[in-house]
Amino acid sequence: MKVVVVGGGIAGLSAAHRLAESGRPGLEVTLLERSGRFGGTIRTVERDGCLVELGPDSFLTSKPWLSDLAGRLGVADRIIPTARTHRRSHVVHRGKLHPLPDGFLMMAPTRFWPMVATSLFSWKGKARCALDLVLPRGTGTGDESLGAFVRRRFGGEVLERVVQPLIGGIYAGDPDTLSLKATIPRFFEMEQRHRSVIKAMVAQRRAAARQQRGTAGSGARYGELASFDRGMEIIVQALLRQLPSDAMHTRAEVTRLTRAGSGWNLSCGEGRRFDADGVILAVPSRHAAGLLHGTDTDLYEELAAIPHASSAVMNLAYRRSDVPHPLDCFGFVVPAVEDRKIIACTFSSVKFPNRAPEGLVLLRVFLGGMLQQELLQSGDEILLRIVRGELRDLMGIENEPLHSELARYPDAMPQYLVGHGRRVERIESLLGRHLGLALAGNAYGGVGLPDCVRSGEQAAERILGGADPGQFT
Ligand SMILES: Cc1cc2nc3c(=O)[nH]c(=O)nc-3n(C[C@H](O)[C@H](O)[C@H](O)COP(=O)(O)OP(=O)(O)OC[C@H]3O[C@@H](n4cnc5c(N)ncnc54)[C@H](O)[C@@H]3O)c2cc1C
Secondary structure, eight states, rough: OOOEEEEOOHHHHHHHHHHHHTTEEEEEEEESSSSSBBBBTOOOEEETTTEEEOOOOOOOOSTTHHHHHHHHHGGGGGGEOOSSSSSOOOEEEEEEEOOTTEEEEEEEEEOOOHHHHHHSSOOOHHHHHHHHSSSSSOOOOOOBHHHHHHHHHOOOIIIIIIIIIHHHHHSSSOTTEEEEEEEEHHHHHHHHHHSSSHHHHHHHHHHHHHTOOOOOOBBGGGGEEEEEOOOOOHHHHEEEEEEHHGEESOOOEEEEEEEEETTTEEEEEETTTEESSEEEEEEEEEHHHHHHTTTTTHHHHHTSSOEEEEEEEEEEEGGGEEEOOOOOEEEEEOOOGGGOOEEEEEHHHHSSSSSSSSTEEEEEEEOOGGGGGGGGSSOOOHHHHHHHHHHHHHHHSSSSSSSSEEEEEEEEEEEEEETTHHHHHHHHHHHTTTTTEEEEEESSSSSSSSHHHHHHHHHHHHHHHHSOOOOOO
């Protein structure tokens, strides 16, 4: 049995690894990657002693698929948690960095006094947020946008000042168009089960405290985030070590996919062709759509209808003495209402150890996203000037960085719009028409790295005949 995996990002590598891991006799796996390297969005580089993440910098351990994979690849001991100190976020409010109230996690407060004391929200905003404690649960039928959910439960201030920038940072998206169920379904489930989201989150925090899992902090679930000691590329290298090098091809862009009897035929540039009994398309969904255009118009239309946002990441290294900010948090997010030109900044050398040599600071700034796509038309020099201007205003950094690296991600972040879940169900059912075809990647059941690993592994299972057709569930 010949299987070709198209796309050498984390989803494609995980798919190829699961196929190889199956030990199925006679199974021949080939992986075709368009660019000159494997890893896709994951890219770690070393620059003047700094460990620079050009793409993702961490992953959720509460979603077990990446950690499990690391265990099977023998690199679990290289997983590192985020630093124990400063596990909190700031948010820009009226042009200044402002701490999120301690215990404010993603969408809701879990501690009373920090929420009462904060000047981030007005008294009216705080009172409206507290209404969550008494409001009835929603109907639970149909899909709802994240923005509508937060406005309904906590009010507009919480949405504008905190949830929009936190979610904007993760999904590069607009909460008023993103589906709650498809992005952070646990909030939907909390409301359905406990009615009040605040009560549900307080109960979760107490349970975590009983199990002695760190509960201090604010912003993202930093206690559940991890990386690798030498950066995210460790997982890519570990996967590559397990895969036969003669089966792995870079600079192999698949330009055509056609049915050939009960199998498939794939064409790459320079007249290279591959025959396969099974194909896993682990490429962005719009690329998968393009490849399936001639095979299945319905599938093409569903895949092509998933929009994507573009973003860019700029890493900047500074002397510690050039940064007046105390760096007593993991970074900050910027609400759209603040009308600034960056969407978030992570203090990388605070969040993880050994990211910058003693005396240096590594910052990681996010630009673009659904609400600021046009900014990315600017050239690299202009973007650097914009970022420096913003860091000067917000953090008081006047001097030039020692070095900076810009990485652009055009159309890289799928937008799970309201109705995304239904679309994925339709895609899943359409796939049932095609024996030996599977999809993997970040466009279906989660954008995070663990979700992408799972999607690759599920695609492999489908091809091996295990999980058909419930690929994304
Ligand atoms: C800036 C940024 C920061 C992020 N940060 C985090 C984070 O901290 N934590 C987290 O969990 N997630 C993060 N994410 C999300 C996560 O990184 C991605 O969802 C994930 O890496 C996508 O993996 P993938 O394999 O699906 O796709 P990709 O990594 O995009 O890989 C797809 C591969 O397919 C190849 N390809 C495309 N077309 C073809 C073709 N026709 N033939 C052959 N090859 C082809 C591409 O060259 C590419 O290598 C971030 C995303 C971005 C953009």
